[in-house]
Amino acid sequence: MQHERGQHERGQHERGQHEHGRGWARWGAAAGLSALLALTGAPGSEAAPPQGPTPGAVLRGEGSRDRLGEAEEGGPRVGAVDRRYSTPAAARRTVHDEHARHRHGSPDAGTSGTGTADAATPAAGEVVLDPAVFGSWRRTSYPLPVRAIHATLLRTGKVLLIAGSGNQSSVFEAGTFRAGLLDPSTGAYQPVDPPHDMFCAGHAQLPNGNVLVVGGTRAYPSSTAGWKGSAKVYEFDVATARWIARPSMAHGRWYPSSVQAPSGHVWNFAGTDEAGRRNTRVERYTTTTGALVAKPSWSLPQYPGLLWTAKDRVLYAGTRSSGASGQPGLYHPGTGAVQAVTGITQLSQRRAAATVLAGDATTQRVLVLGGGWPATSSTSVVDLRPATPVGVAGPALATAKAYVGAVNLPTDGSVFQTGGGTGRDTPVFESSVVRGSTVSSMAPNTVPRTYHSSTLLLPDGRVLTLGGDDAGEGFEMQVEVFSPPYLHRGSRPxxxxxxxxxxxxxxxxxxxxxxxxxxxxxxxxxxxxxxxxxxxxxxxxxxxxxxxxxxxxxxxxxxxxxxxxxxxxxxxxxxxxxxxxxxxxxx
Ligand SMILES: [Cu+2]
Structure with missing residues (x-):
């Protein structure tokens, strides 16, 4: 099975083992040179998230020293990067300069392996983005310690990162699987290597804060067969930083989705089984005993965009990692009956799209963002409160993108979305806040975030972005953190x-x-x-x-x-x- 089907995707999932492949480094260079973010006037260290940044701190950029012409293969890559400049129109209006371009980077960029940013010196044509309006980005002083394919924020404030074999067949064959705990404030890292290949597993948090990890990779593709899923189940015990084996599932799951029910138990859907077939079985993981209970089956594509609704149904919003959407709907956990949800727009382009409960979950409003292929800027909205929920078109993003990183912000029902790409090799540097029908531009991310990237809200209100996997040998090891505008408005409560x-x-x-x-x-x-x-x-x-x-x-x-x-x-x-x-x- 081909891991990705988008026409922009090239090659297979598998690749070599260099952390900084040439192609990837070139992206980093293009992004770093054409987008240097210099934060001035704000106190700044990753170890000390801003309690109250200096009011009036500004983002300052320079006229672009754009070397995109030197980037290989031009075409969509240049286009993707250029689109960024059409995005923050509000930013340009703010500085009364319709023509200026801006550079973004950070003081830390040079330490991260692929960054090329030098000291940020304001220059003619600079654009100043007010961080109290657009937020600000900063690269961390530490690189990503492991290929973070999977990321979970724990109750300790640390982030559990799982690579497994990290999309490297040689690593899979060597049996050296990786995971660890990252302290996002300091970069401190504690390896907690997993007992099997959790690459492309499903996961969810349990009532006690432990992390359930179901399935993963049983086999990489061969000349005669595609990817195969593992049936293994583990719990990561936060208190002891150990992996606890649990009873295996009936069949393997590679690219499954795991959803916590109001009972606290975790329901596991979809994925590719140990023979490379679609797993339609639904299995409930019982929190108290680890037992798996068979539930009515549901046929879903890989990594389906699911969520548990307030009416005790499981919504599938039509987003998935690959393949056809099938019918979006609401699954009845008791009977398995599926009530169709029609009207979700651009379904054929919702691969690698995001599905989030938008704003206050009390309002039961679901937002579907972007996707491919080709990439779309559209969103779709589903109000789950009527007896027959129907999708409608939502506000458009400024840029077409798949691999959308989207998180709920804690203040006003905003969803922050960032990164993504029009393809795996064509990252988009664009971020915004979606609130109701309004999309507000935010400062653009400066590190590519496409396939296998992650976006998480941190307890200090910042947004952590990690990883990214091009179609070559590389993996993005720069970590970048977004401080939303609310962190640039003086003292916080x-x-x-x-x-x-x-x-x-x-x-x-x-x-x-x-x-x-x-x-x-x-x-x-x-x-x-x-x-x-x-x-x-x-x-x-x-x-x-x-x-x-x-x-x-x-x-x-x-x-x-x-x-x-x-x-x-x-x-x-x-x-x-x-x-x-x-x-x-x-x-
Ligand atoms: Cu994957």
């Missing part, structure tokens, strides 16, 4: 007391201080566990709240909105600034 555990339907007091403002809202955000632009369990919920002296009285929503497990509790003030999150166990 500080939570002074919050519950460590919240039971659905119960009220709690949360206290917070805020300089010159008032705490006005509280959100619970389920931490990301993502791969291949898929994260079926990500969600943000605004808590019902009343203001009290020094804080808020909040009520925990039902388990259909906040499934059992660890969530990040953010308190936001009247100026739209979020606190650093507190970890709360819900359920």
């Amino acid at each position: 500080i939570v002074t007391a919050a519950p460590s555990r919240m039971v659905p339907g119960t009220a709690y007091t949360v206290t917070a201080t805020a300089a010159g403002s008032t705490p006005v809202s509280a959100w619970l955000v389920r931490p990301s566990s993502t791969t291949h632009a898929v994260d079926p369990n990500q969600r943000a919920v605004r808590l019902p709240a009343t203001r009290i002296a020094g804080g808020l009285r909040v009520t925990t929503p039902s388990r259909f909105l906040t499934p059992p497990g660890y969530h990040m509790l953010f308190v936001n003030d009247s100026l739209g600034r979020p606190s650093v999150a507190r970890w709360v166990r819900v359920g």
